[in-house]
Amino acid sequence: MSAVRSSLRAALKASNANVSARFYSSKTATLKETLAAMIPEQQERVKALKKEHGHKVIQEVTLDQVYGGMRGIKSMVWEGSVLDSEEGIRFRGLTIPDCQAQLPKAPGGEEPLPEGLFWLLLTGQVPSEQQVRDLSAEWAARADLPKFVEELIDRCPTTLHPMAQFSLAVTALEHESAFAKAYAKGINKKEYWGPTFEDSMDVIAKLPNIAGRIYRNIYKDGKVAPIDKSQDYSYNLSNILGFGENKDFVELMRLYLTIHTDHEGGNVSAHTAHLVGSALSSPMLSLSAALNGLAGPLHGLANQEVLRWIEQMRDTIGTGVSDETIKDYLWKTLNSGRVVPGYGHAVLRKTDPRYMAQREFALKHLPEDPMFKLVSQVYTIAPGVLTEHGKTKNPYPNVDAHSGVLLQYYGLKEANYYTVLFGVSRALGVLPQLIWDRALGMPLERPKSFDTTHWEKIVKKL
Numbered sequence: 001m002s003a004v005r006s007s008l009r010a011a012l013k014a015s016n017a018n019v020s021a022r023f024y025s026s027k028t029a030t031l032k033e034t035l036a037a038m039i040p041e042q043q044e045r046v047k048a049l050k051k052e053h054g055h056k057v058i059q060e061v062t063l064d065q066v067y068g069g070m071r072g073i074k075s076m077v078w079e080g081s082v083l084d085s086e087e088g089i090r091f092r093g094l095t096i097p098d099c100q101a102q103l104p105k106a107p108g109g110e111e112p113l114p115e116g117l118f119w120l121l122l123t124g125q126v127p128s129e130q131q132v133r134d135l136s137a138e139w140a141a142r143a144d145l146p147k148f149v150e151e152l153i154d155r156c157p158t159t160l161h162p163m164a165q166f167s168l169a170v171t172a173l174e175h176e177s178a179f180a181k182a183y184a185k186g187i188n189k190k191e192y193w194g195p196t197f198e199d200s201m202d203v204i205a206k207l208p209n210i211a212g213r214i215y216r217n218i219y220k221d222g223k224v225a226p227i228d229k230s231q232d233y234s235y236n237l238s239n240i241l242g243f244g245e246n247k248d249f250v251e252l253m254r255l256y257l258t259i260h261t262d263h264e265g266g267n268v269s270a271h272t273a274h275l276v277g278s279a280l281s282s283p284m285l286s287l288s289a290a291l292n293g294l295a296g297p298l299h300g301l302a303n304q305e306v307l308r309w310i311e312q313m314r315d316t317i318g319t320g321v322s323d324e325t326i327k328d329y330l331w332k333t334l335n336s337g338r339v340v341p342g343y344g345h346a347v348l349r350k351t352d353p354r355y356m357a358q359r360e361f362a363l364k365h366l367p368e369d370p371m372f373k374l375v376s377q378v379y380t381i382a383p384g385v386l387t388e389h390g391k392t393k394n395p396y397p398n399v400d401a402h403s404g405v406l407l408q409y410y411g412l413k414e415a416n417y418y419t420v421l422f423g424v425s426r427a428l429g430v431l432p433q434l435i436w437d438r439a440l441g442m443p444l445e446r447p448k449s450f451d452t453t454h455w456e457k458i459v460k461k462l
């Protein structure tokens with residue numbers, strides 16, 4: 001082992017690398033080692049940027065933006081991904097097709113492993129196959145839940161929404177937080193990122209057991225399969241849900257968990273994780289807050305709403321119907337004062353590439369499924385209707401317009417559960433940023449607000 005590597009090892013041990021230490025025997029750099037090596041340079045980069053350009057004015061803000069959900073106000077730092085309104089998301093500069101081509105796959109698999117995307121989001125580097133295998137093994141090794149969290153989930157009434165159960169269980173993991181314990185002992189600010197990394201790895205590793213247990217309790221026999229330590233994250237999640245035997249479902253999970261991770265910083269779940277984390281709340285509390293935002297119907301819960309809406313459409317008008325019939329159905333939804341779920345976006349102005357990735361998966365694996373055909377037909381008709389309706393700035397489908405139809409095809413038909421899978425994936429996107437927030441010493445987030453009387457005075461003076 002080189003001198004650099006052994007001094008890194010000593011530094012990491014000092015920064016609470018309890019579980020990671022088990023993987024030091026690996027020949028390739030671990031994720032924590034890779035990250036530790038990057039932090040000083042990034043700290044210097046940000047320091048220099050602020051010193052030289054900190055005083056510059058970036059943009060003007062209008063009153064419409066203040067009253068309009070802060071759309072377009074450039075006010076956050078988010079390292080993992082940037083969203084272009086026309087092109088869609090790039091993860092550390094890579095598009096979804098780039099990720100499909102470049103990220104490591106499971107043996108015999110064709111879709112990227114979300115472990116690789118997590119590595120990419122955190123470090124900006126495409127990991128080697130060995131690094132991804134080691135990360136799968138590390139997550140599997142950390143997957144066990146504390147007994148009281150299992151009992152907490154088991155005691156939830158089956159009528160409690162799966163997202164509420166999910167958020168409860170993640171909040172309860174606070175009990176295990178290395179960051180909260182280190183803070184209570186008086187950890188130096190410079191070392192915050194170490195226990196934040198450990199907590200993030202722990203909480204992500206435990207999500208298949210939480211998500212799987214909720215599903216098995218509400219919809220099945222309550223029996224939860226053990227984690228297979230030789231398998232990847234998506235296999236284990238699929239297996240706990242009860243779909244481990246179905247290779248195509250496992251492949252779908254790999255794609256699903258990769259593409260739902262991150263969508264730059266301003267979306268409700270990412271922004272929430274960042275905001276709550278800025279108070280130095282633990283990764284567990286920050287993530288559970290993000291999940292509560294994801295559970296709203298204008299955000300992640302839209303995937304549940306889409307499947308319900310498509311099923312209601314099928315039950316009302318049937319399948320194999322004319323375009324005109326679908327058009328009428330869309331108008332009925334709009335005229336009743338509801339949104340068309342899965343369509344529109346706060347930033348995107350074209351079809352979401354995450355929708356396209358799922359559509360391509362469907363064209364390959366389930367081209368004849370009647371529900372997929374219905375979704376495809378809506379895809380050709382809804383943009384015209386929404387344009388004619390004239391309200392939405394984006395008449396095209398977003399990620400949530402497609403996910404449900406894939407899951408139902410493989411037998412995961414319980415739409416109320418769908419956002420839990422979104423939440424598992426979103427954890428892999430928001431926690432890397434929280435680690436960087438701590439490494440860069442990002443401050444408490446606290447924008448200025450005024451009441452309407454003040455705003456009236458402010459704008460009248462302009």
Ligand SMILES: CC(=O)SCCNC(=O)CCNC(=O)[C@H](O)C(C)(C)COP(=O)(O)OP(=O)(O)OC[C@H]1O[C@@H](n2cnc3c(N)ncnc32)[C@H](O)[C@@H]1OP(=O)(O)O
Pocket residue numbers: 297298299300302334338339340341342343344345346347391392393394398399400
């Ligand atoms: C993972 C994700 O979070 S992706 C988004 C998932 N959510 C959905 O699919 C729900 C349906 N879509 C929507 O409600 C919206 O398009 C949102 C919430 C995603 C974005 O909201 P905004 O940025 O405010 O959209 P926009 O500026 O285009 O809205 C202007 C008007 O069009 C309406 N509109 C937007 N999308 C739709 C839609 N799909 N159907 C009907 N009306 C719509 C808005 O409700 C708003 O109406 P209002 O002026 O009466 O308040």
Ligand SMILES: O=C([O-])CC(=O)C(=O)O
Pocket residue numbers: 262263266267268269346347398399
């Ligand atoms: O970007 C947004 O506002 C919503 C979204 O698509 C996501 O969070 O995945």
